[in-house]
């Protein structure tokens with residue numbers, strides 16, 4: 001299995017060769033050169049598998065340059081009940097991504113039972129173990145530099161803490177994350193984790209990361225890496241829970257299910273697309289956005305019109321406040337018949353700050369063949385959905401999951417089970433829950449007092465040179 005670029009101008013590489021990098025040299029994203037196929041017989045064999053066996057079965061078809069026993073060991077160390085410990089009462093943590101039935105045919109697929117209470121742990125924990133393994137094989141080290149406004153940074157830190165050969169430098173806007181998110185990150189005492197609180201906003205943090213990445217000399221000299229959302233291994237890891245969710249709510253392979261996915265960068269739902277392409281019987285993939293609705297606009301109209309960060313709304317589902325969906329190019333590559341020249345043409349418009357329209361040449365008409373539908377949600381919808389879900393089912397959901405559920409209900413059909421992907425636990429977004437329900441959500445007992453733990457972080461100005469100097473001082 002080789003990986004090719006969506007822009008068609010980069011050499012094909014193996015899984016381990018693309019693991020540590022970001023974009024392909026031609027600016028594209030890596031995709032498998034062909035999707036491995038699971039037959040009906042394969043699906044039957046996979047149906048009774050636990051998460052680890054399922055993950056190994058799927059990942060071994062996507063990774064062919066890690067010896068089987070080693071991949072098996074990496075998977076077994078990653079997907080343990082002790083790591084995904086925050087299952088709800090009545091759920092079995094051994095399921096790793098257990099389901100919760102709200103009513104007949106309507107389920108939550110719990111992806112947020114990992115250490116940072118958000119779905120990004122599902123992929124990031126695997127990435128941590130893969131990075132450590134591949135770096136050791138190559139005799140290399142990496143210094144991960146990232147910017148975060150919450151979920152990504154904490155998931156990366158919890159995945160990379162204590163890993164050999166990896167340092168993490170995570171920039172976050174000083175005093176702009178929630179107390180819970182801040183405490184989650186800053187309470188880590190691991191030597192290889194460096195929290196830098198930047199006096200500024202998230203965009204300042206991101207600008208510094210870009211400036212450092214554009215300094216190719218510095219980047220090479222100091223082995224600067226990233227764990228951004230376009231990393232293929234993250235998408236691959238996420239494919240697994242679509243299969244797990246499917247088997248949990250069906251009894252044979254003639255049945256189809258639909259998934260509703262709270263979306264921002266299109267990474268999560270892209271994995272659903274890949275699962276479908278590999279043979280999973282998926283009816284609809286429901287793309288749910290918040291007020292930042294570029295993806296909903298595309299799936300309704302065929303026009304993809306990313307917006308600049310100045311036109312991004314700050315919402316109560318903040319991890320979806322994204323107006324340029326970095327993984328969307330992967331789906332468009334498939335949609336346009338894997339024509340790299342076409343993708344280059346489309347993204348030359350996007351990269352110049354423009355839009356593209358797929359109606360003219362008939363591509364948009366094909367979107368339905370892939371099962372995609374969409375919708376958007378706003379603050380009032382979220383509050384209403386959280387209230388309603390509490391009243392009707394006695395279940396507290398977070399704001400992102402509420403966006404997913406709201407849009408799911410608009411696309412539900414009578415005899416197809418609908419799984420709403422739960423992308424964060426409500427404890428992570430206390431203020432919004434208090435606003436919706438008038439009381440705080442329950443917090444897992446082991447996280448009581450999190451905000452009182454000693455914190456380890458450095459406050460710095462939004463000054464690229466100073467931050468470069470800090471990095472250099474802490475890796476040598």
Ligand SMILES: *Cc1c(COP(=O)(O)O)cnc(C)c1O
Pocket residue numbers: 118119120151152229262263264265266267268269319320400423424
């Ligand atoms: C990252 C995130 C999302 C969006 O996922 P994408 O892969 O970027 O589409 C949704 N909800 C939560 C809680 C997240 O952390």
